[in-house]
Every structure is written in structure tokens, then in C-alpha cells.
Amino acid sequence: NDNADQGTEPVGQADDQSEFKTVVDVLGREVEVKNEINSMVVTPVPYGSIIYAIDGTMEKIVAVNPDVKSEYEKSLLSTLAPEFADVSVDYVSTDFTVNVEALLNLKPDVVVLWHVQEDDIRKLEQVNIPAVALDQGGGSNLEKTRDNIEIIGKLLNKEQQAENLNQYNIDVEDYFTAKQDQIAENEKPKVLYIRDKNLAVAAGGSFNRQLIELTGGINVAAGVKGSWTGVSMEEVLNWNPEIIYLSNFDSFQPEDLYNNTIEGHDWSQIDAVKNKRVYKTPVGIIRWDAPCAETPLFMKWLGQIQQPELFNDYVLDEDIRNFYKEFLSYDLTEQELNKMLNR
Amino acid sequence: MKVNNEYRNVFIVISIVFIAGIIISLSVGRYVVSFSEVVRILVSFIFQTEGTQDLVAQGVVLNLRLPRVLGAILVGSSLAISGACYQGVFKNQLVSPDILGVSSGATVGAAIAILLGGDRFMIQIGAFLGGIAAVLLTMMIPKLLKNTSTMLLVLSGIIVGGLMGSIIGIIKFLADPDEQLAEIVYWQMGSLAKVNLPDVLGILPIVVIATVILLSLSWRINILTLGDQEAQLSGVNVKMIRSIVIICATMLTASSVSISGTIGWLGLVIPHLARILIGPDNVKVFPISLLLGSIFLVTIDTLARVLTTAELPLSILTGLIGAPFYFWILSRQRVRL
Amino acid sequence: MKVNNEYRNVFIVISIVFIAGIIISLSVGRYVVSFSEVVRILVSFIFQTEGTQDLVAQGVVLNLRLPRVLGAILVGSSLAISGACYQGVFKNQLVSPDILGVSSGATVGAAIAILLGGDRFMIQIGAFLGGIAAVLLTMMIPKLLKNTSTMLLVLSGIIVGGLMGSIIGIIKFLADPDEQLAEIVYWQMGSLAKVNLPDVLGILPIVVIATVILLSLSWRINILTLGDQEAQLSGVNVKMIRSIVIICATMLTASSVSISGTIGWLGLVIPHLARILIGPDNVKVFPISLLLGSIFLVTIDTLARVLTTAELPLSILTGLIGAPFYFWILSRQRVRL
Amino acid sequence: MILKVENLSYYYDKSKIIFKNANFSLHKGDILTILGPNGAGKSTMLNCLTNVLKPKSGQILIEGQNIVNMNFNEIARKIGYVPQIHIPTFGFTVTEFVTMGLAPKVGLFAKPTKKDILIAEKIMDKMEIYHLRNKPYTQISGGERQKATIAKVLVQDPKIIILDEPTAHLDFGNQHKTVGLVRDLAKEGYTVIMTTHQPNHAIMLDSHTAIINSQGEFLFGKTRDIVSEGILSNMYGMAIKMPYVDEIQQRVVCATG
Amino acid sequence: MILKVENLSYYYDKSKIIFKNANFSLHKGDILTILGPNGAGKSTMLNCLTNVLKPKSGQILIEGQNIVNMNFNEIARKIGYVPQIHIPTFGFTVTEFVTMGLAPKVGLFAKPTKKDILIAEKIMDKMEIYHLRNKPYTQISGGERQKATIAKVLVQDPKIIILDEPTAHLDFGNQHKTVGLVRDLAKEGYTVIMTTHQPNHAIMLDSHTAIINSQGEFLFGKTRDIVSEGILSNMYGMAIKMPYVDEIQQRVVCATG
Numbered sequence A: 001n002d003n004a005d006q007g008t009e010p011v012g013q014a015d016d017q018s019e020f021k022t023v024v025d026v027l028g029r030e031v032e033v034k035n036e037i038n039s040m041v042v043t044p045v046p047y048g049s050i051i052y053a054i055d056g057t058m059e060k061i062v063a064v065n066p067d068v069k070s071e072y073e074k075s076l077l078s079t080l081a082p083e084f085a086d087v088s089v090d091y092v093s094t095d096f097t098v099n100v101e102a103l104l105n106l107k108p109d110v111v112v113l114w115h116v117q118e119d120d121i122r123k124l125e126q127v128n129i130p131a132v133a134l135d136q137g138g139g140s141n142l143e144k145t146r147d148n149i150e151i152i153g154k155l156l157n158k159e160q161q162a163e164n165l166n167q168y169n170i171d172v173e174d175y176f177t178a179k180q181d182q183i184a185e186n187e188k189p190k191v192l193y194i195r196d197k198n199l200a201v202a203a204g205g206s207f208n209r210q211l212i213e214l215t216g217g218i219n220v221a222a223g224v225k226g227s228w229t230g231v232s233m234e235e236v237l238n239w240n241p242e243i244i245y246l247s248n249f250d251s252f253q254p255e256d257l258y259n260n261t262i263e264g265h266d267w268s269q270i271d272a273v274k275n276k277r278v279y280k281t282p283v284g285i286i287r288w289d290a291p292c293a294e295t296p297l298f299m300k301w302l303g304q305i306q307q308p309e310l311f312n313d314y315v316l317d318e319d320i321r322n323f324y325k326e327f328l329s330y331d332l333t334e335q336e337l338n339k340m341l342n343r
Numbered sequence B, C: 001m002k003v004n005n006e007y008r009n010v011f012i013v014i015s016i017v018f019i020a021g022i023i024i025s026l027s028v029g030r031y032v033v034s035f036s037e038v039v040r041i042l043v044s045f046i047f048q049t050e051g052t053q054d055l056v057a058q059g060v061v062l063n064l065r066l067p068r069v070l071g072a073i074l075v076g077s078s079l080a081i082s083g084a085c086y087q088g089v090f091k092n093q094l095v096s097p098d099i100l101g102v103s104s105g106a107t108v109g110a111a112i113a114i115l116l117g118g119d120r121f122m123i124q125i126g127a128f129l130g131g132i133a134a135v136l137l138t139m140m141i142p143k144l145l146k147n148t149s150t151m152l153l154v155l156s157g158i159i160v161g162g163l164m165g166s167i168i169g170i171i172k173f174l175a176d177p178d179e180q181l182a183e184i185v186y187w188q189m190g191s192l193a194k195v196n197l198p199d200v201l202g203i204l205p206i207v208v209i210a211t212v213i214l215l216s217l218s219w220r221i222n223i224l225t226l227g228d229q230e231a232q233l234s235g236v237n238v239k240m241i242r243s244i245v246i247i248c249a250t251m252l253t254a255s256s257v258s259i260s261g262t263i264g265w266l267g268l269v270i271p272h273l274a275r276i277l278i279g280p281d282n283v284k285v286f287p288i289s290l291l292l293g294s295i296f297l298v299t300i301d302t303l304a305r306v307l308t309t310a311e312l313p314l315s316i317l318t319g320l321i322g323a324p325f326y327f328w329i330l331s332r333q334r335v336r337l
Numbered sequence D, E: 001m002i003l004k005v006e007n008l009s010y011y012y013d014k015s016k017i018i019f020k021n022a023n024f025s026l027h028k029g030d031i032l033t034i035l036g037p038n039g040a041g042k043s044t045m046l047n048c049l050t051n052v053l054k055p056k057s058g059q060i061l062i063e064g065q066n067i068v069n070m071n072f073n074e075i076a077r078k079i080g081y082v083p084q085i086h087i088p089t090f091g092f093t094v095t096e097f098v099t100m101g102l103a104p105k106v107g108l109f110a111k112p113t114k115k116d117i118l119i120a121e122k123i124m125d126k127m128e129i130y131h132l133r134n135k136p137y138t139q140i141s142g143g144e145r146q147k148a149t150i151a152k153v154l155v156q157d158p159k160i161i162i163l164d165e166p167t168a169h170l171d172f173g174n175q176h177k178t179v180g181l182v183r184d185l186a187k188e189g190y191t192v193i194m195t196t197h198q199p200n201h202a203i204m205l206d207s208h209t210a211i212i213n214s215q216g217e218f219l220f221g222k223t224r225d226i227v228s229e230g231i232l233s234n235m236y237g238m239a240i241k242m243p244y245v246d247e248i249q250q251r252v253v254c255a256t257g
Ligand SMILES: Nc1ncnc2c1ncn2[C@@H]1O[C@H](COP(=O)(O)OP(=O)(O)OP(=O)(O)O)[C@@H](O)[C@H]1O
Pocket: D012, D018, D036, D037, D038, D039, D040, D041, D042, D043, D044, D045, E139, E140, E141, E142, E143, E144, E169, E171
């Protein structure tokens, strides 16, 4: 079959063969890509910000899933990476499908996509565009996210930066794991993590449940099936959570609960509302509600809300500033920090 | 007369089930409120007296459950009666209230409102106007083609439905997948979880007026089933009656869809059940459909919030509960269809 | 005979449009390949000779465009012909291939496969089996109720459709909103973007066999439209023919839906257009529907990938292009319906 | 004068005129039997008279009022119509069906009262279908359905009753009962127009007869003038004899051969 | 013996027997006219003979073979059926409709050939509907449709032709042509069974006649024995005279009064 041996031959054949390297993706495919990647298409949502965290720039990204763009606009990245403002969102649909033929005209050096997009990968191979698959499980699993970060590091020749990022991640996770047995069950606050106004909550199968439990809270919705699952207001009354987190998937704010302005809801009798313990989750270079480069910071944030006594050996603001400085080479202003933490 | 007694009996039984359904629905939920407490809360609410001091229970019953029950009654009865009307007007038992595109139009309206970042009230208005606009469009096509056969009207409904489906597709495609797409999908699955008293009061006048008009026309609609020509020669202004019925039924469907999102299936099946119970006479079919539709939706909505910790969308339960139930009725009656 | 000549002329014109459509579809796209290049690539592909050296262009034409065109032909013709068959068997021009629940069943199958993290092949198998399972369920109900009227069969289809709709609701409810839900929603919108040659070859035998059987039965299906009793007395084994037709049409719809996701509307409207063009005789309606369905879907799919740099879902375009087109045909013909 | 038809003509398609220059008028208590070969245009003419089809020329006056200026309800109060073939979709009971004749008499939003139903039942009794009253209309025989349809028009109680082949599916006994009924209706003051394929019925009713032939020519007159061997033979295209039969003291139309 | 009916009885509902103990047999070329009041059970009996309804007792033998052991195709090759009322859904042309009669003769997957269509056209010509061949079947008059249905059965070319009130919507001329046609068909060797509400047709055909009365009693015999003033008066519940009319050399059934 002709195509099989051409599959290793990337586009832009005029270039020197020695400028190629091999990257092994999560599917175990050995993908030959240019040594120096200058244009990439990225379909998975959090990886725009992860690439920024690794590469320090987004200028190599030529096309993304529209969601990456809308995330970007809502986040600090719009200040940090102004070069990304005009990136194209036309080639990838929100369900990650790519229009391969249209993409050909862009001549990207590599396309980064989820490992489940096998058809897109095959089509890209058929027209000799290198495609690198990331594990979609990274959407709910810290370890897989780290694997993906490693691959991105290799692609961009920034292995060290990727490794550092991952190491920080591991360190923070270990810190919380180590303190697990110091938390008495009865001292854990009852926590509810709400995704949107339809009362979809972080349920048993969610990434956020893992984080909540790791940082010393009880997810009252742990028994609900699924990852984000809708529940009824009566059930929430039944649970009567002490702490409520509001995700950035929805524009609602703690005031909406305090003032009881959401239709069909009645928050007035909920402890978290009575005690004003409703928190909007932070948005850094991306919203923290899903696994991302800033997940360690998210854990720290959660820890100090849920168990301020126990997780007292770090200063959150400082750690955030340091993270931004070390990994993103950016000095957060007081104003930016306050806005990030909704203060 | 034996036959009329049979109707009266069916009517009485169903009315009792209806009232029992309302009371049960107000009394059960994930948050436990004792039955006596529910009664006390209701009594003090109705007579505006000082009642219980348990504010949570009072909130649950009056703010969470009561609007939903009222919403379910309005939506269920509206869909059932408009289904029955359309089936009469189009002389076809397989016609649903969506036949002229009202649901898909309402979805487009709601989706546009969501896309523009409208609040719940805007979404309701959007849905209502969208539903009506779709039906107007449907009714315009036969006019433009100068052919007023029912067949063409139904075909126009299909054309408009297809068009609306595409527009929904575009909107979903353009929508922000987090907030807006989720909201549109949620809306399409139908839910009474967010219904509050002002919503119910907002559509109440339209629903009551349209229902009364349709109930009064029920006998004329019988005559329409004889066919256009024969109905006309029996002194029925077919075009006028048909227009009134379509307008009222559209108003009903559009208003109910606007507060609950799309709820499939009910408008098609409930009139059928009514007909199995008491024959084809619309004078009887309409009131029975109305009650059955209410009972069905109150039940479904109660189950939606009671069955699991998760709040189930209505479209899930209408099928899951409704299909076997309908099958059971069919098998019990061994009806000749 | 004048009438038969008319058919021949229509047939020839449509065949020419069909072939032209294929060639145009292979020649246009976001990536520019000159027409002469396309021809060279095709010729060298067909005769397995050494052709062009432009491997990208070759990849585009043979790996990206050709499978889609072939997929569009199979899916379009399958849906159109199964729509025409169902309309004949159920003596109702408003019946679509979904009438017995095949699409909703296929969606359930595909959605379950997606939920279990299956790959594309698994999703296809899931869709195919789901579609068939739904139809089997539909056909079982009348058997259980010992009433084999068509009306009950159609009602069963509605029951099963409702049930499947609910199950889809549950699956969507349980699905991870970021990835799986989007995939299910996208699947429901229909797309040929991911079709490759093995997919096409996979369903080809089923489609060809079922189509040939249905084309051969076309004249008997005419007789079915006279009604069960009269058809029987004309020597037609109504039950057998109906079963064969339902099985074949289900196979067609299930296989095509399995590679393209659900594509509404086409199966309902194309047979209609065919009937407007050459009358109700299924001997002529079936071949014309087949061609028209292919042309329509090839056109739509070409637009889906050419119109914008993003891939548009088919359901958006079927309605947006199809509805006005159908309206235009209706207005040109001033048909008596 | 209850009905006056002037210069009426109709065609579906210009190339084939169904009938032209139809002129006649009827008084209270008149009976008009319309004869004509299959496909001549009898049903078409009745459709014009009931304003279902708009005549291509000419006009129809009911009690002096042009029919095109009347609304459905007014027409239904003047004219009752029994169609040639009736196809039921829903299984209404015979009583429910017959009661539908009340439509032009009750208000837009009204339903028939107990009293109305009693009237309907009386008429059903007269038509000998009272025993079928609770049977679904879809499950009775063709002849029974014909009678139910006539009962419905009697409930409607118009001035003019138009029947399209009312005896087509009736047995010999019922045919003659129907002819008798038509005669009685005329005596009661109704004007009756009916099409029939039995020239004998025209003779028995012995009032007015119209003929539409295959060329669309229209002929109207006293039955005794119109129903003659010559005209009938010509119209039906066959040799017809009309011997006088003593036993029934009437001419009888017979086909020869 | 082409058809033998033994001890046939039927009821829809046990409380009302439609007919019972029907016994008769017919040979090649025989004609059976079935008379009976409306709702007596004539159509029901035909439905039993065509195996559409299963008799409650008794059996039907066609050329010695029990009908319950025959499949649809075998039955259709022996029996052709013209229903009382036919409701078309799709607008097939008259030719397309008539050609459908070929179904039992061609293979499961076959379509009618040019030759088949020529045969159909010849028969349409014989039935005088050739000029309607390209008209949609939904747009022709009741009588024309009746003739098309008969043409379809002739195309089917069975041994026994069963017609349910074939003359109901035919004009006087066509009625007599149809009676003539039935006679010709019998002469050509078909066995014909028809129901009718015109006892005169039975007399004209002068072969066998059966009577089903309202009590479900069944009577069979030579037409000249069965069609008598006494039996008819009794069955139709009215006084009937049957004077002999010289002009047509035949008895004529007349209602008195
Ligand atoms: N809707 C129509 N469009 C076109 N032609 C029609 C239509 N209806 C009837 N015709 C034609 O008009 C002619 C008259 O039809 P009509 O039904 O009035 O005849 P008729 O005298 O009532 O016949 P019959 O005695 O058979 O009932 C027929 O040739 C018929 O084919």
C-alpha cells in the first residue's frame, strides 16, 4: 500500500530530512515531526493554556477549537499572550472534528488532538499531516494530564519545563496525600460543587470530587452517578452543604445565591448561604474547574477554604505569585490576583 | 342513557385520581415533609393564616413543589388538549401538537434567546414567539401556493419543522458549549424544575382562554372529522373553525413549551388513551384528555424529582413511564384500531 | 407510449445530474486540486496505473473526497428508497423511515457505544444493532397484542420511539458533558466527515442486496397501497411482502445511519419529489428516489465541507437547503395533493 | 320560487365541458330527479348547487338570494346534502353521527342538548335505524350507513334536500321506502333534488326530471315529458322500452335484450 | 363442480347470527345472484367465500380443495373479487390500476411486461374505459371506477368472479351492460357470484339465486324457483308484484304502492 510508506513523509518536503524527530504519542504511535515546530493545530480545550505554560508563548498555535478561544478570552491569557487574539477557530468544530481538507491549506507542522479522534488521525495521516494524540482521560485524571504535558514538552523541545510543571504537580498532590490521615471525618465540611444554574453538580465520577476529598472536604454529591449530573433543589436542601463552589462553566455568582435570584431555587435556608460560604472558583490562565496547568494551585485554594487549620503551612497568594513567576514568567499584580480569587 | 353514564363514571374516577395526584405530589420529595405538615402549610397558605414555623418545609412545599405541580397541570393539560384538537382537525389519530412546527419553532426562539444571553423570562418569550412564528410560517405556505388542502398544510409543517431543525443546528453550532449549548440541550429535554409562580401566572390567562374556546368547539370539531366538504355542507365554517383551533392549540402548546421546554409524546398519546376509554366523541375526549394529561405530567414530574438524587429531565420519564403504560392500556383493552 | 417516454426522459436527466454531481463533488473542496488533476488521479486510480506525483492532491481526492462521495450516495439512496417503501407499505405519504423507531434505536446504540468509550467501529456496530433492535421491538408489540393492523404497528413505532428517546435522554444525562455529550449531540446531527473507504465497503453488501430486493418488489408494493384485504385478494401475500419490505428498509436505514449519524427529512421528502415528478407508480418512484436521494446528499455533503472552513453538520444543511428547494418544487408544480 | 338556476355551466378542464346552459327552477314541494350516464356530471352539478364548486358561468338563487353571497351556515340552513360515498375516519356512534346534523341550528360554541338528541332519535326511529344507535358508524352495513346519512340531513331540517344516488346501496325494499320517503318529504314541504340511476324512481316520484348527457347537454321538464323511450334510449345509448304495467298502474323502464 | 359450500355459518358476535346452514354448489359457467335486505350478510358471505373471514362452521371447497388450505396466490388464481366500495389513496392511473390484476400470475419479483399491458388495455377497451387510461384513478366518476375495478378482475382471469353490488353506481345503460357482461363471462366459462339489490338482474341472468334474510336464513335454488312474489315480498317486507311484460318477454319485479 502506497500510503503506508508515505505516511512517514511529512509535508513540506523541501525541508532537510535531518530536521525531523520522532515523538511517541499516547496511542504508542511513533510520529515523525519537524524538529522545530512552528505551526500547530490544537483541538483539546485546556491545552492552549498548557502550551503557553510550557512554551511561554502561543504564537505557534495557528488554529484551535473555538472553545479554546472562548476560554482564552475569559482568562488572564488574554493579557499574557496577546499574540493569540487573532488565532483561527474555523478549522475545528466544538466537537473537535477537523476539516482536514481546509487544514491542508494551513500546512501545520503538527496537529494535536484527543486519542479518541481516530478517524481524524487517520485522515490526517492519509494526507501526510503529522498528528499527535493526547489522552482524553486527562480530562479527569491527574496522572494522564501529566503524560500529556510530557508529550507537549517533547513536541516543543521544552522537556525540562514540562518536567518542572509535572514535578510541581506531583509535589502538591503528595503534600495533600500525606496529610490525609490527619483529618477527622467529622471535621470535614460538607461541600457542593455546582457547574451551572440547572444544578448540574460535581458527582461521584468527577475530577472535582477527587480534588475536594483530597483537600479535606466531603462531596455531598459523591453518591450521584456521572461526572456532572443535574440534581433537584430539594435534594440540595436535604444535603444542606456548608460550602458551595460555583464553577466558571456558568456565569452565576455567590450574590445570586445570597440574594436568592435564581428561578426555581430556594437558597435562603442553606447553611453555606446563611454563613456566606459560597465561592466562585478562580480563573487563571484558564478556569480551574477542569484539570489544567494550575490544578496544584486549585488544590491549595480548596485546602485553605475547607481545612484552613490543617493546610496552614503555605501562603496561597505567595504560591500563586511564585507559580506565575516561575512557570509563566509573569508578575501578577495585586489587582490581578484579587480578581482571580474573586476578592 | 347507559353510554352517558359510562362517561360520567370515567370522568368521576379520573377527577378523583387527579386530585389525589396533586396532593401526593405536594407531599413527597427528597426533602421529607410530613403529610400533616404539608396540610398545615397549605391551609395556612390558602387562608393566609399563621401556620407552621418550619420555614424550610414551608419553602419546599410552597416555593418548590406547588409551582411545579401547577406548571405540570397547565402544561400537561395544554399539550393533551391541543393534541386532541389537531388529531380532530387533521382527521388523523397520529398527529401530534408538533405537526405545524410549534415545538421546533419554540426551540429556535428559546435557543436564540439563550444565545443572546437572555434570562429565563426572555427565553420564555422567545419560545412563545418562536412557536407562533413557526406556525404562521407553516400556514403561509399553502396560501402562497394557492392550495389549501390539509395535506399541503401538513407538508408545510414538515418543511418548516425541517427548517427550524436546521436553525437549531446552527445555533447549537454557534453556541458556547459550556453555558449556552448545555442550556439549549437542557431546554430540549424538558423540565419543570425551574418553574415558579410568576411563570405559571404568566401563561395562565392564555391557557384558560384557549382551553375554554377549544372545549366549547369540541362538538364542531367532531363534524370536521367528516371531511371538509361534508362539514361545510353541515353548516360548519371549516376554514374558520380550523383557524381558531390551530390558533388556540398553538397558543396552548407555545405557552406550555415556553415554561417547560419541549415535552414529546404526551400530546400524541394522551388523546389516544382518552379515545380508548370513552370513544371518539370530542365532547368527551377533550375533558378526559385534559385531566389525563395533567395527571400524567404531575406524576412524571413528581417522579422526576423523587426517583433519584439526580433531577431527571422530563423527556426521559415521559418515554420510560409512558411507553410501558400505554402498552399496558393497549394490551388490556385489545382495542380495534 | 407517451407516459413511459416521460419517465425515460426524467430518468436520463436525473442520471446525468447524478454523474455530474459526483464529478463536481470530487473536484471541489477547500484544498484546491485542479480539475484535470482530479481526472488524472481518478483515471490512474481506476486503472491502477502510475498517475500524478502530487501525493497530497491524490490523498485529498482518493482518501478524503471519494469515501465521502460514496458514503453520500449509499446513505442518500438508502434513506430515500426506504422512505418510499415505508410510504407504500403504510399507505401514507407522510411516513418517514423513522416510523418504526430505527433512527432512535440507532442513536441509542451509538450513544451506548460512545458512553462505553467505543471507537468508531464500535459506534457503527452499536448504531446498526440498535436500529434493528428497535424495529424488532416495534414489530413484537402487535404480535403480543394479537392485533396485526398497520395502525397498531405505527403506534408501536411511536411507543418504541418514545422509549428510545428516553433512553437517549438518560445516556446524555449520564454522559460526560465535555466530550461524550458533544459526541452524541454531534452524531445526532449527522456527518459524513469521518467516513472512510472501509466504512463504505462494510455496508455496501447490505445496501446493494436490500436495494435490489426492494426494487424488485416495487410493483407488488403498488398493490399493497390498495389496502390489505384487496391486495390479498389480488394474490399478494401482504404479511410476507410487508415483512420483507420492513426488514430490507430497516437494514438500509440502520446501515446508512451507522456511518453517517441521523439525517432527518431526506427519507420523507425525496420520495415525495419523485412522486411529483413521475406519479405514484413505485416501479418508477423507487429508482428516481434512489437517484434523487444520492444527488441531494452528495450536494449537501459537498456544501458541508466547502461552504466554510469548519465542517457543517448535515442536519443543518438538509433543512436549510432542502426546505426552500422543496418549497420551490411545490410552487412550480402547483400539485394537487 | 325556492331555487332558480340560470345558465349554469361547469368544466374541470376547458377541453371538456361537463354541462352547460342549465336552466331550471323549483318550488316548495317539488322533486327533481337528475338522470344521466356515468361520468356525465350529475355529482358535479350537485356540487355546484351546494356551492362546493364555483360554476364557470351562470348563477344559483335560493329564495331569491344568490348562493355566492351566503355563508356556510345560511347555505346549510337552506340545503341539506347526502353525498354519494361517505368514508368515515373515526368510529362515532350512529347517534353521534346523526346528531351532527344539528350544526347549523345551534350556536358556534353550543353542543346538542338532551332535547336535540331526542329529536335525532325520533328521526332515527323513522328511518328504522334506532336499534343501531350505539353502534360505531364504521361497523354497520353500506345500506345502514346510507340511512344514517339521510337521517342526519333530516335532523338538519333544511328547505332543500339534495341526495346523490341515495338508493345506490339500498335493498329493493329500502329503495322503495326511500322513494316513498322522498315523496313524503316533498309533501311535508321540502324541495328534494336527487340523482339516480333508476329511471323508474323518477317515474314513481312523477314530478320534475333533468337529464345531463355525455355531451354536457342539459334537459329539464316535467317527468312525464322527459322520461320517454326516445330520450332515455338516446341518453343511455341502448334500446329502452317503457311498457305500462297494469298491476302497478305505471310505466316501467325496461332494457330490451 | 367448481365451488361447493357446506353448512356455512357466520357471526361477528355470538348474539346475532349473520347466516347459518348455507349449502350450495356451482359449476363452470353458473351464475349465482345473492339477494337480501341491507345488513343481512351478503358482503359477509362473500368475505367468507374469499377467505377474508373464517367461517364459524362449515367449509368451502374450490375444485374440491378446501379453501383454508390454499395460500393467497392460489386463491387469487381461482377467485377474483370486486369489492362494494373502493377507496383509493394514491393516484395511480387507470392503466396502472387495472394492470395490478396481474399479480397472481407473475413472479414475486416480476413487473408487468409490455405484453401484459397490452392485455390490460384490450380489457379496458372492452369495458369502455380505454380513454381514461392515463387519468388518475382518484379523479374519475364513481361509475367509471366501478368499471375499472371489474376490468382489474378480468385481467386477473380467475375461475370464479365475485362481485359485491357491481351495478350499485352504474347508470341504467351500464347496469344492463354489466348484466350482459356477467352473462358473457359465464358463457366464456367463468363462474360468477354477485350480490345485487335489483331482483330484475337475477331474473335477466336466469341461473341460480340465493337469498339471505334478516334472520340469517339461507335459501338457494334455480332463479325461476327462488325469485317469486311470495319469497321476495317476505324478504323485503313489502308487497311485490312480478308481472310478465310482453315487450321484453320477461317478468319484471315491481313494488306496489
Ligand atoms: N376532481 C375532478 N377533476 C377532474 N375531473 C373530474 C373530477 N371529478 C370528476 N371529474 C370528471 O368529471 C366528469 C363528471 O363527473 P361526475 O362525478 O360529476 O359524474 P356523475 O354524473 O356523478 O357520474 P356517476 O353517475 O358515475 O356518479 C367525469 O368524467 C369525471 O371523470
